[in-house]
Amino acid sequence: MQTPANTDDAVIDMHQVMTRFGEHVVHQSVDLAVRRAEIFAVIGGSGSGKSTLLREMILLQKPSAGTIHVLGVALQDIDDAAALALRQRWGVMFQHGGLFGSLTVLENIGLPLREHTDLGNALIDEIAHWKLSMAGLGPEVAAQYPSELSGGMMKRASLARALALDPELLFLDEPTAGLDPDSAAGVDTLVRSLRDLYGLTIVMITHDLDLLWQVADRVAVLADGKVQETGSMQQLSQIQNPLIRPFFDGPRARGAQQQAQPPPTQEAAWKPK
């Protein structure tokens, strides 16, 4: 796994981003940089503005102040043509799927291809079938409508659609929320294999501690309208910031940490055999 250190290679660069809804300030000054081909996670308590941050990255919302560059393109004052070109270079998996209810799963996945390429219909269906199996869904799901799917299947179908145009950048909003542990573990491996296969940059918002420990290369902790710290989970776990500790203290957090890092060997040395 290579993570280039120079920030010139940043896929996403946010600089002093401020967001305000009326009097309510969500972000005071957010600075963060996501490097190419890394799995980057944003965590933070409820109401800390994680989703707003994501919406600002994907051109669904404008920050009140500050600059955002995604894939080298400045998002403020972006014109329609540039926005369209940029939108084809990323894929977004929404928390509740965001699948179109009037289309079958296969049509949902094929929609970006149908809309933006000259490929033939049969070819699009074949590619959509492949994406479907890549996301871990069986071929029998293809002809079903989103309303017939379970929550986990809906997320996978949404992921398959996000991958339709082979994006360079993938956004995942709560990829494991509402999934059973087995499916959630499946998402862990899926996210990693996608990065390895395509060299994708993945930005995700999650509360899932296992996912953070197992998959994320770097994690940004959002609290009090700022990015408190950025680093690997291991680095963050050493920091004594009261706004960060909740993610590492507590039985669930320790359990996830222990699973990710087996206790050091010298500890085992004095244990009776």
Add this chain to the structure above:
Amino acid sequence: MDQITAPHASIRQTSPQGMALSGAWTARGMGTIAKELDALRFAAEGTVQLDATDVDTLDTAGAWVLHKLMARLRTQGLAVVLQGLRPPSARLMDAVTQHEQEQAGQPAPATLAVAPGAVERVGRSAWSALEQAYAMLGFLGESAVAFVACVAHPSRMRWRPIGFNIRRSGFDALPIVGLLSFLLGIVVAYQGADQLRQYGANIFVADLVGLSMLREFAPLITAITIAGRSGSAFAAQIGTMQVTEEIDAMRTIGIAPLELLVLPKVIALAIALPLLTVFADVLGVAGGMIMARTQLDVGYVEFLDRMSKAVSITSYVVGIGKAPVFAVIISVVGCFQGFRTHGGADSVGQQTTRSVVQSIFLVIVADALFSIAFSVLDL
């Protein structure tokens, strides 16, 4: 690695058995090259060399197309060698092969069901119409039972939602109902004016406007406006609640959705619609009066004097008496269609449309039945 400015995918014959690939083999970069590849033919025997050194980018779509080409050539008995692919692209090609092998073990995806024939469609829609009528009857019965239960235990009556619905569906509708009815009064008087003037029977405009507005037009235009305005809102609200599982939540908490959602709407509309009809009566007649004065020189006093003689109190009561029936039709159909929503946003739209179409249809049918009944009863 800008996929957008990269040259398009192309394939070029370098030797009798050799092809050179170049450009962006991506979903957007390939254009219609897939068709070209399908037309590609080679000599029956030997080895085909595919040189991919100049391929700038390869994505899933490109890998799939390339894989299909190679598979086709192999089934024709040719050996295919793909060389010069960069490592990330090579991984993608491996992934395609792997996917193919996994799929081989599984049954082919089910093809979509064949579209039904004309006879089957007619049968199905007839059956679903019958089924719906039956379900609506059931819903009406359930609502009636809930209503009786509420009347028996008035403490269970939910007054706040009733008041809220009266304001929403009644009071807030005053401007639009008033305006439509006023315009209708003008139209009726205007259309009648020419005919009446020919016979010098100008004063009879009061009969015309009074009877037609009070008996028919005011109740009908009010009911139709409210069906479009509130019936659709009922269906959309309940339909969305159905989609977001709010109705199920209500049931599990032990609140009967009929009592909380349906009865207040029915009761509120049964109160509001007759009142709106009275309002429509007044403004309809006012519209007619203004037209009578400007077109037929019938003064306001003359008009009202003639109207009080020509229009009996029965006509007035008959008109208002129809309103509660229309109110029940509109609210029950709206709620019923809302409850029949299943699935997603699409279904909410469909059921809302149905609620408006059906309630207007049923209101007019009911009006026709009233006309027959009243003429038999000589009212």
